[in-house]
Amino acid sequence: MSSFLFGFAGVLLLSLGARDQVLVARLAGRTGPAVMVAGWIAAVVSASAMAWAGAAIADRLAGPGKPMLVAFALVAAAFELAWPNRERGPKEPTHSAFAAFVVLLARQITDAGRFLVFALAAATALPWLVAAGAALGGGLALNVGHAAGVTLERAPLRAIRLVLSGLVLLGAAVIGLSARGLA
Numbered sequence: 001m002s003s004f005l006f007g008f009a010g011v012l013l014l015s016l017g018a019r020d021q022v023l024v025a026r027l028a029g030r031t032g033p034a035v036m037v038a039g040w041i042a043a044v045v046s047a048s049a050m051a052w053a054g055a056a057i058a059d060r061l062a063g064p065g066k067p068m069l070v071a072f073a074l075v076a077a078a079f080e081l082a083w084p085n086r087e088r089g090p091k092e093p094t095h096s097a098f099a100a101f102v103v104l105l106a107r108q109i110t111d112a113g114r115f116l117v118f119a120l121a122a123a124t125a126l127p128w129l130v131a132a133g134a135a136l137g138g139g140l141a142l143n144v145g146h147a148a149g150v151t152l153e154r155a156p157l158r159a160i161r162l163v164l165s166g167l168v169l170l171g172a173a174v175i176g177l178s179a180r181g182l183a
Contacts, residue, residue: 001129003120003124003125003126003127003129003130003133004126004129004130004132004133005133006120006124006133007047007051007116007117007120007130007131007132007133007134007137008133008134008136008137009133009137010113010116010117010120010134010137011113011114011117011133011134011138011141012113012138012140012141013164014077014111014112014113014116014164015111015112015137015138015141015142016157016160016161017085017152017155017157017158017160017161018085018107018108018112018113018141019085019087019107019111020039020042020104020111020141020142020145021141021142021145021152022085022087022145022152022153022157023087023089023090023103023104023107023145024039024104024142024145024146025145025148025149025150025152025153026089026090026150026153027089027090027100028145028146028147028148028149028150029149031095031100032095034096034097035097035100035146036142036143036146037097038097038098038101038104039100039101039104039139039142039146040139040142041101042101042104042105042108043108043134043135043138043139044135044139045105046105046108046109046114046138047114047117047130047131047134047138049109050109050114050115050117050118050121050131050134051117051118051120051121051127051130051131051134052121052127052131053118053121054069054073054117054118054122054127054130055122055127057069057122058122058123064179064180064181066122066123067123067175067176067178067179068176068179068180069119069122070119070122070123070172070175071172071173071176071179072176073115073116073118073119073122074115074116074119074168074169074171074172074175075169075172076115077112077113077115077116077119077168077172078112078165078166078168078169078172079165080110080111080112080115081161081162081165081168082161082162082165084158085157085158104142108138112164112165112168113134113137113138113141114134114138116134116168117130117131117134120134
């Protein structure tokens with residue numbers, strides 16, 4: 001059950017101000033409910049894919065390889081959190097649910113939350129519980145963005161994401177150093 005909760009809380013937290021959440025917030029009120037359906041499907045697909053990838057790669061590693069894989073995935077998550085989001089909202093968004101799904105899936109598969117899913121799936125014995133929690137957390141993060149609408153961008157998202165980046169990077173350093181026997 002802890003795998004589920006870590007996946008849920010981690011993705012929900014690391015999705016604050018993420019590119020997919022900001023896009024859904026910008027589209028709130030301009031598109032119908034199809035964007036939310038597409039977002040939830042993308043959350044399930046991206047969480048499942050990253051959990052599968054993390055578990056599959058970790059199964060092939062021995063010894064300190066697994067913790068180092070986790071550390072590298074967390075470094076990737078920290079890097080993505082620190083990367084500034086300078087995208088502008090679409091001027092004429094399509095109302096196609098499939099187009100929304102493709103765009104949201106592409107944004108989610110490379111975001112910090114899904115790198116965390118990869119790391120948790122590699123580190124735990126129950127990657128599918130991580131995926132289920134992450135899918136729920138990712139979908140809920142999109143709901144928060146949709147409910148907040150344009151007011152989401154008034155929050156200090158950049159500062160929040162930089163603090164989260166520092167915390168994730170610290171976790172990666174501790175895991176990586178302990179895997180090498182240095183901590």
